[in-house]
Amino acid sequence: MKSLVIKSETDAPYYPSVNFDAESGVCEIAGESYMEEAYKFYLPLINWIKEFILNEKRPLTLNFKLIYFNTSSSRLIVDILETLRKLREDGHKIKVNWYFDPDDPDVKDEVEDFEIESGMDIQLMELH
């Protein structure tokens, strides 16, 4: 299976960078996310995750390193987390880490809301 890599571009800073590594199973979404039609960006990522877990049958770690995301991106983040929660309930090994910006006064509540809403637990770590 091929890795999924999307580099960030300075003329479109509203897209995050993506590095889903098929070899290690370590996946990262980093930067800022406030594009229009967020589903067009995120649905292929959800499909990649499903395909990796169901076909490769190896553990997956998803690291969020988002310093900003708007509410429509957050809707898709919930979808990713719900997908992961269901796959984990089926016995797949999945871990989610959220690297938070310590200068952001609201991010811990947001991650807590993601956990409540999706039923997936998320490890909080400070972003350096």
Place this chain on the structure above:
Amino acid sequence: MKNVLSYHGPVNIDLVSFMANYMKEVVNAEQAVTKRLFKVFIELAQNVSLYSAHSKKGWKPSEEMNRGIGWLQVDENEGDFTVASGNLIRKEHGNILQRNCDEINMLEEDELRELKRKTRNQADVRDVGAHIGLIHTGLISGNPLNVEISPIDDNHSFFRISVKIDKIINN
């Protein structure tokens, strides 16, 4: 009062991004305050861009979506910043918008978080709607949404919203 930025016209994603990042550069405030300003500005600006009842076709041939036309303003006051936006809405949407904003203003933080989770979970991934952005704005600003809806003609009203972002963060 000092004006940080004001704009009236069609709003697309590149413009939202440019203005939000410009604001981050010129505003002299704590990081946490600047972050809240950035978040609230983007939510309000994207609501104008997506949901204004007055729109035009994108100005680049590659742009398929219509661009909402509206007004955006950020001011600095002694103890806070004000982020404001305005746009035309369909007259029949006025009551529900007013009701949604009144509800947001009545709720405590925990209740707002619950409403946000519920609204987000029910939202269509292809079009999440304006409501979630307003809840989020009320939640992170910690201040009331000031809303005015004025009749324009038989089919339209003008929706104006402003919210304060405090310069001192308590939580």
